[in-house]
Amino acid sequence: MPGHKPWLPALATDDKSSRLYMKPPAFGYEAPTSIEQATALLSMHDGDARIIAGGQSLVPMLNFRLLVPSVLVDINRIAGLDEIRDDGKGGLTIGALVRHFQLEASELVAARFPILTEAVRHIAHLAIRNRGTIGGSLSHADPAAELPMMVQLLNGALTIAGPDGTRTVAARDFFDGALTTVLDDAEIVTEIALPALPAGAGWGFKEVARRAGDFAMAAAAVTLTQKDTLIEEARVAVMGVHDQAIRVPGAEAMLQGAVADNGTITAAIAAVREAVDPDDDLHATAEFRRHLIGVLVGRAIHDAWHRAAVAHT
Amino acid sequence: MTGTASGKVVVSMTVNGDRVEELVEPRWLLADFLRENLGLTGTHVGCEHGVCGACTILMNGNSVRACLTFAVQAQGADIETVESLGTVNDLDDLQESFRKHHALQCGFCTPGMLMTAIDALRKRPLATDQEIRDALSGNICRCTGYQNIVKAVRTMVQKRDGDD
Ligand SMILES: Cc1cc2nc3c(=O)[nH]c(=O)nc-3n(C[C@H](O)[C@H](O)[C@H](O)COP(=O)(O)OP(=O)(O)OC[C@H]3O[C@@H](n4cnc5c(N)ncnc54)[C@H](O)[C@@H]3O)c2cc1C
Ligand code: FES
Ligand code: FES
Numbered sequence: 001m002p003g004h005k006p007w008l009p010a011l012a013t014d015d016k017s018s019r020l021y022m023k024p025p026a027f028g029y030e031a032p033t034s035i036e037q038a039t040a041l042l043s044m045h046d047g048d049a050r051i052i053a054g055g056q057s058l059v060p061m062l063n064f065r066l067l068v069p070s071v072l073v074d075i076n077r078i079a080g081l082d083e084i085r086d087d088g089k090g091g092l093t094i095g096a097l098v099r100h101f102q103l104e105a106s107e108l109v110a111a112r113f114p115i116l117t118e119a120v121r122h123i124a125h126l127a128i129r130n131r132g133t134i135g136g137s138l139s140h141a142d143p144a145a146e147l148p149m150m151v152q153l154l155n156g157a158l159t160i161a162g163p164d165g166t167r168t169v170a171a172r173d174f175f176d177g178a179l180t181t182v183l184d185d186a187e188i189v190t191e192i193a194l195p196a197l198p199a200g201a202g203w204g205f206k207e208v209a210r211r212a213g214d215f216a217m218a219a220a221a222v223t224l225t226q227k228d229t230l231i232e233e234a235r236v237a238v239m240g241v242h243d244q245a246i247r248v249p250g251a252e253a254m255l256q257g258a259v260a261d262n263g264t265i266t267a268a269i270a271a272v273r274e275a276v277d278p279d280d281d282l283h284a285t286a287e288f289r290r291h292l293i294g295v296l297v298g299r300a301i302h303d304a305w306h307r308a309a310v311a312h313t
Numbered sequence: 314m315t316g317t318a319s320g321k322v323v324v325s326m327t328v329n330g331d332r333v334e335e336l337v338e339p340r341w342l343l344a345d346f347l348r349e350n351l352g353l354t355g356t357h358v359g360c361e362h363g364v365c366g367a368c369t370i371l372m373n374g375n376s377v378r379a380c381l382t383f384a385v386q387a388q389g390a391d392i393e394t395v396e397s398l399g400t401v402n403d404l405d406d407l408q409e410s411f412r413k414h415h416a417l418q419c420g421f422c423t424p425g426m427l428m429t430a431i432d433a434l435r436k437r438p439l440a441t442d443q444e445i446r447d448a449l450s451g452n453i454c455r456c457t458g459y460q461n462i463v464k465a466v467r468t469m470v471q472k473r474d475g476d477d
Contacts, residue, residue, distance in 0.1 A: 022361045029322060029339035029385050052386075059381040060362035063342075072339065074386060101375070105436075125451025126432055128363060130375040131382070212447040 024062035028071040033078060035161045035190060041073050043163045043186035049073050051188060053097060053136035056128050081135075081190060084108055090196030096135025096189045104129060113154060113194060115203035115221060119146045122205075125213040135189040138171075141244060143178050144215045146207075149245035153221045153237040154194045162187040175244045198225045198233055202308025204300030208292060210283065216240045217284050218293045220272075222300040224255060226308045231255045236268065236301075241276040241293045248275045251297065260305045268301060269294040326387045328353070329397040337384045344368040344379035346387075347394060355395040355424050359453070366452030369425040370394050376432035395424035407431065407469055416465035418456035425452050430466050439470045 030049075032038040042049050050069040052058055053076065061067045075081070081097040084106050092112055094103070103109055104120045123129060123137075123146050137147040138158065151158075151171035158169050163186050171192075174181055183189070197203075207219035218240040225232040234255035239245035250271035258264040278289035325334040328351060335350050342361075347353045347370070359365035361380045368379040371393040399405035404412060407427055417423045426449065433439060433448035445466050446459070454462065 023345075024340045024342070026320065026338065026340050028320070029383070031385075031388075052383075055381050055383070055386070056363060056378075059342075059383075062340075063361050063380070072383075076386065101436075125366070125429075126436065126448065127366065127369050127376040127378050127429060127451060128381075130372075130432070131377050212450040 021065040022063055024059070025065055025068050027062075027069055029074065030071060031074040031077045035078060035188060038073055038075055038078060038188055039161055039163045039186050041071070042188070045071050047185040049185075051075055051139070053139075054099065054132040055136075056124070056132040057136060057140040057142070075188065087193065087195075092194050094134055094192045094194065096191055097133050098135075100124070100129035100132045100134070100137075101126065103134065113197065115205050115223065116150055116154070116194075118203075118205045119150050119219075119221065122146055122207045122209070122216065122219070123213075128213075134192060138174065138192070139181060139183060139189055141175050141179050141181050142215070143242060143244050144217075144219075144240040145245070146216070146219065146239065148175055149219065149221055149237045149239040151192060151194070152245060152247050153223065153235050154197070155235075156195075157193045158189050159191045159193070160187050161190050166190070168193075172247060178243045180244075197223060200308060201225045201233070202304040202306065204303030204307070206296040206300045206303075208296065218278075218289055218296060220293060220296040220300045222297065222304040224301070224304045224308055226260075226305070229259055231258055231260050231264070231305070236272065236297060238272060238276060238293050238297065241278040241289050243277070246275070248272050248297075250275050255301070260301070265298050265301050269298050272297045322385055324385050324388050326390045326392055328392045329394060335384075339383060339385050341384045342380055343370070343372075343382040343384045343387055343392075346384035347379060347392070350384075353394050353396050357421055357424055359421070364451075364453070365422075366425040366429060367422055369428045369452065371428055371432065374432075374435075376429055393428075395427055398427060406472065407434075407465075410465040410468045411462070414461045414465040414468065416457060416461040422452055422454040422456075426454070426462055430469065434466070434469055434473055439466065442467065445470070 030041050049071040052072045052074050081095040083095045085093045087093050100120055100123050110117045137145050156171040158174055160167050201223045204222045207216045209216045221237045224234040234252045236248045236251040251268040254267040254271050273290050273294045278286040280286050321336045321338055324337050344358050347356045356379055357367040359367035363378050363381045369376050370379045373391050399408050429452050437448055439445050442463055445463050
């Protein structure tokens with residue numbers, strides 16, 4: 001893993017942390033069956049406990065001993081968190097324990113948010129998708145993970161349960177840099193609300209990774225609606241090119257109310273390249289990533305415009 | 314699930330049709346549990362962080378990484394490992410297809426390839442070789458160059474779809 005994900009913090013506290021462990025340290029294990037029990041356990045351990053959901057990001061970090069929690073609180077036995085529900089208003093409510101594969105296979109998701117279905121097809125491999133959860137992916141907040149970008153693009157909101165009750169946080173306010181969110185130690189993401197897209201919205205999703213299933217080098221997601229020959233509402237989100245997935249308001253402003261021609265798209269691309277702050281790593285230089293994300297955004301806008309046109313006629 | 318003074322907990326599950334009940338430390342990975350506690354060494358352990366696929370098994374019918382799951386989490390689960398397939402003298406169809414197409418050399422990746430292929434054959438159309446390659450892309454093989462594995466799986470797709 002060192003070198004594999006350069007932004008992984010060295011979280012282990014003892015001086016043996018530089019040794020390469022391949023087995024997790026000892027920890028206690030709790031499997032609560034209600035959200036109340038889970039938050040109580042988390043607050044009892046006061047920052048020393050960790051939630052485990054799909055384990056697909058947490059267990060590698062435990063195996064390498066980048067994390068040394070005293071207790072794991074397994075939320076998989078809490079009923080009711082694994083459902084995809086119709087919100088009755090054209091949107092969806094997605095439980096935190098919904099697995100990536102469930103999203104991929106859901107006809108409801110494909111009907112309401114085909115761009116989400118497309119994005120999930122780029123997450124890891126089947127065996128990882130069978131376990132990994134949306135709540136875990138959002139809470140882990142990897143800068144190159146698809147779901148943190150998608151919930152921001154789709155104007156999602158997260159319901160978060162804590163010892164003192166629940167709160168709702170807009171997806172755009174939830175992330176706070178690489179592997180960091182606004183979650184407190186004793187809080188659990190319980191569900192994610194995705195409001196309906198505007199009628200006739202078109203979409204585009206473009207990603208480049210070394211191999212199918214690898215973490216992306218960069219990806220872009222765009223939705224837009226048309227009014228006559230003009231772009232009406234536009235949303236642009238990117239990942240892999242900043243310390244977290246972000247919306248790009250500068251690019252959205254270039255698109256909104258403009259004619260969808262080469263000049264407009266070029267201006268939006270320039271705004272994206274301006275807004276991002278990519279890193280160099282094993283796979284690509286910052287300069288390459290900055291170039292790449294512009295190309296991907298351009299293609300995603302093109303697809304979105306084309307699909308919006310189809311939706312309009 | 315109740316703890317004991319040693320920090321171990323009792324876990325019970327079904328493994329290849331047999332019910333097992335064992336005392337485990339919570340930190341025991343399912344892969345190590347299968348290998349060390351149950352002696353089922355067919356599940357191989359390569360990278361231990363989810364990238365090589367050698368440890369892939371079926372949990373309640375779905376392929377999962379046994380190196381990214383703790384044995385305690387499999388409480389009540391139905392686990393299937395490569396040992397649930399055929400035997401050396403009586404290979405099952407998928408294993409026979411791998412044998413016929415020389416889809417293995419050292420065999421280290423093979424248990425994971427087989428368990429991955431079972432799940433992919435159930436869930437994916439696998440209509441093209443590209444789709445088969447994508448479905449196997451989470452499993453690393455250092456010997457075969459993959460082509461023969463793709464062929465072995467393609468044969469199984471044809472068999473599944475009845476256009477043999
Ligand atoms: C080989 C490999 C390739 C991968 N490729 C990709 C990829 O291309 N794209 C991608 O997006 N992801 C990828 N992943 C990561 C995968 O998507 C994970 O499933 C996901 O990041 C974490 O979800 P999880 O349910 O497994 O969370 P866990 O690993 O269980 O938890 C992750 C973190 O979130 C916390 N947490 C979990 N659930 C909650 C909750 N409900 N509330 C609050 N905190 C919570 C945990 O305490 C932990 O800190 C890959 C993983 C592997 C092993
Ligand atoms: S050992 Fe589990 S994926 Fe490599
Ligand atoms: S046959 Fe040797 S690693 Fe695949």
